[in-house]
Amino acid sequence: MTNATAIGAPMKSITTKALVVVVIAAVFALAIALGGRVIAQQIVSGLMLGAIYLTVAVAFTLTIGVLNFLNFTIPSLFMLTGMIAWGLREKGLLGFAGGWAWLVALIAGVVVATAASLVVERFTFRYLKTRHGDATEHAIPLVSSLGFLLIFEHLVILTLGSESQRFSVPFKADIHLFGLVIGAPQLVSLGCALLVVAALTFVLKHTRMGRALRTIAENPEIASLLGVEVTRVVPVLFLLTGLLCGLAAALFTVNYGDVSPFMGDHVGSKAIAAMVLGGIGSIWGAILGGLVVGLTETLSIHFFGGDSVEMIIWGLLLIVIIVRPRGLFGAVAVGKGKL
Amino acid sequence: MLLEVENLDVRHGRTHAVKALSFGVGADEIVTVLGSNGAGKTSLLRALQGLTPTSGGRVVFAGEDITKLSPPQRLRRGLALVPEGRQIAISLTVHENLLMGVYCRDDGDIARDIKRIYDRFPNLGARRDMSASVLSGGEQQMLAIGRALLARPRLMMLDEPSLGLSPLLVERLFDLIVEIHRDGLAILLVEQNTQMALEIAGRGIVMELGRAALEGAAADLRDDERLAAAYLGDGHS
Numbered sequence: 001m002t003n004a005t006a007i008g009a010p011m012k013s014i015t016t017k018a019l020v021v022v023v024i025a026a027v028f029a030l031a032i033a034l035g036g037r038v039i040a041q042q043i044v045s046g047l048m049l050g051a052i053y054l055t056v057a058v059a060f061t062l063t064i065g066v067l068n069f070l071n072f073t074i075p076s077l078f079m080l081t082g083m084i085a086w087g088l089r090e091k092g093l094l095g096f097a098g099g100w101a102w103l104v105a106l107i108a109g110v111v112v113a114t115a116a117s118l119v120v121e122r123f124t125f126r127y128l129k130t131r132h133g134d135a136t137e138h139a140i141p142l143v144s145s146l147g148f149l150l151i152f153e154h155l156v157i158l159t160l161g162s163e164s165q166r167f168s169v170p171f172k173a174d175i176h177l178f179g180l181v182i183g184a185p186q187l188v189s190l191g192c193a194l195l196v197v198a199a200l201t202f203v204l205k206h207t208r209m210g211r212a213l214r215t216i217a218e219n220p221e222i223a224s225l226l227g228v229e230v231t232r233v234v235p236v237l238f239l240l241t242g243l244l245c246g247l248a249a250a251l252f253t254v255n256y257g258d259v260s261p262f263m264g265d266h267v268g269s270k271a272i273a274a275m276v277l278g279g280i281g282s283i284w285g286a287i288l289g290g291l292v293v294g295l296t297e298t299l300s301i302h303f304f305g306g307d308s309v310e311m312i313i314w315g316l317l318l319i320v321i322i323v324r325p326r327g328l329f330g331a332v333a334v335g336k337g338k339l
Numbered sequence: 340m341l342l343e344v345e346n347l348d349v350r351h352g353r354t355h356a357v358k359a360l361s362f363g364v365g366a367d368e369i370v371t372v373l374g375s376n377g378a379g380k381t382s383l384l385r386a387l388q389g390l391t392p393t394s395g396g397r398v399v400f401a402g403e404d405i406t407k408l409s410p411p412q413r414l415r416r417g418l419a420l421v422p423e424g425r426q427i428a429i430s431l432t433v434h435e436n437l438l439m440g441v442y443c444r445d446d447g448d449i450a451r452d453i454k455r456i457y458d459r460f461p462n463l464g465a466r467r468d469m470s471a472s473v474l475s476g477g478e479q480q481m482l483a484i485g486r487a488l489l490a491r492p493r494l495m496m497l498d499e500p501s502l503g504l505s506p507l508l509v510e511r512l513f514d515l516i517v518e519i520h521r522d523g524l525a526i527l528l529v530e531q532n533t534q535m536a537l538e539i540a541g542r543g544i545v546m547e548l549g550r551a552a553l554e555g556a557a558a559d560l561r562d563d564e565r566l567a568a569a570y571l572g573d574g575h576s
Contacts, residue, residue, distance in 0.1 A: 211435055214435075219426065221390060224390065225419075226486070227411040227415065227490065
């Protein structure tokens with residue numbers, strides 16, 4: 001019999017998963033033991049960066065898990081949030097500055113990204129009358145989502161320029177704990193990301209909409225036979241995708257203070273790596289993958305310099321998928337019954 | 340007639356799966372559709388539920404033209420399909436599968452109806468919170484039928500429900516279909532097990548290359564020499 005999947009079904013392979021987590025935790029514990037406070041600081045930073053990656057990775061996982069569709073617009077939704085927020089403040093479109101303007105601008109950015117995601121749904125799925133899960137036809141949403149990525153990026157370049165910009169927030173609250181510096185916004189972002197993902201997991205497991213999504217993930221036709229209007233549920237996924245990307249981008253912008261029309265590409269590729277590393281279609285896999293990629297990035301920079309990051313992350317990914325093709329937490333049956 | 344099919348045409352690319360087929364199913368009937376592999380039986384049921392588009396003709400259910408409606412819309416009007424190969428969701432638990440059965444409903448009797456399904460199929464109750472993948476073939480079929488019943492259809496279409504079941508289970512399955520029918524559901528049954536199907540059905544249609552080659556009372560079809568020659572020949576006494 002097919003093994004149970006990551007969420008919803010009872011987890012048969014729960015011991016394997018626990019083992020994976022323990023091994024990863026042990027590796028980093030060893031690193032701290034050997035490297036002391038400096039390494040501990042890198043690990044704290046890595047976890048914070050990982051929180052951003054995992055949120056975007058979960059967005060990828062949702063669409064690929066339910067629709068079998070790699071949504072290439074995700075990086076541009078991420079970028080839209082940051083650039084719109086910056087643009088609104090820069091051009092004085094908010095009508096006020098200072099105080100909470102940064103927050104209002106970011107919320108507006110999230111709203112725009114979510115709306116953009118729904119526009120993408122219209123054009124990639126609804127108007128093209130794509131039949132979900134059809135092997136030949138799902139190339140079409142893939143390509144049209146790639147088209148939207150380029151359109152959004154160049155719309156932003158045309159209107160707001162191609163420069164990297166500074167997005168400042170009027171506070172700088174670092175928490176000092178055991179001699180480590182932890183940025184308050186970073187801590188908030190890790191909390192936010194985990195909270196949102198936990199809520200999402202709850203929705204998938206315990207609500208009517210969640211069951212419908214999981215049934216679509218396994219077989220859209222069964223869902224349709226049971227009364228699920230698949231075309232009406234799909235926009236919910238795109239809404240969630242927009243919100244997750246927006247949240248991740250808002251946290252990223254507050255944490256690092258930089259926005260650019262290309263900010264999504266970097267984060268998007270890392271999130272894809274995180275998703276594959278964790279196991280395609282598994283939300284907890286995406287979370288673990290996001291944290292591992294974040295940690296690997298900061299530690300690579302620390303030990304080998306910034307130029308080594310991509311090589312090490314993608315090298316690690318290749319090793320993992322050779323040794324364990326379904327990823328760390330992935331379901332056995334790739335392609336069916338995901339989420 | 341609860342279901343009326345008029346001149347139905349179904350094409351898949353170049354294949355003309357169903358050709359100008361007309362028939363009806365009364366509200367108190369069991370009608371069986373027989374025919375060899377590739378005769379168009381599954382295409383017919385899929386088109387009736389709206390899973391594949393029709394290329395001609397009309398489907399009328401309870402007096403309403405449903406030809407253009409989606410599968411969920413047809414389900415809400417009382418037309419349910421239990422597809423070939425049972426098609427339960429194995430990434431969901433048994434109970435979650437049943438909850439999907441009431442997805443299309445929003446009345447207050449849901450809990451009571453689910454309890455009735457457990458009473459009817461105690462094996463499902465015993466595996467309530469397990470992944471539906473642990474069920475045996477027979478149990479999966481019970482789950483598929485139970486789940487379809489929870490939508491409270493007026494007409495249930497079953498596509499080769501006996502496929503892959505042991506003779507004992509096939510017997511129980513047909514008893515169950517008769518029982519469901521007695522509870523007030525019309526049944527449209529596609530079967531390879533011609534003999535059993537004609538035993539419980541009132542009428543039968545034999546399809547051949549997308550057309551109705553033969554049609555009539557089940558008792559007559561049982562005795563029909565042409566059917567025996569064309570269809571009942573192998574493996575049937």
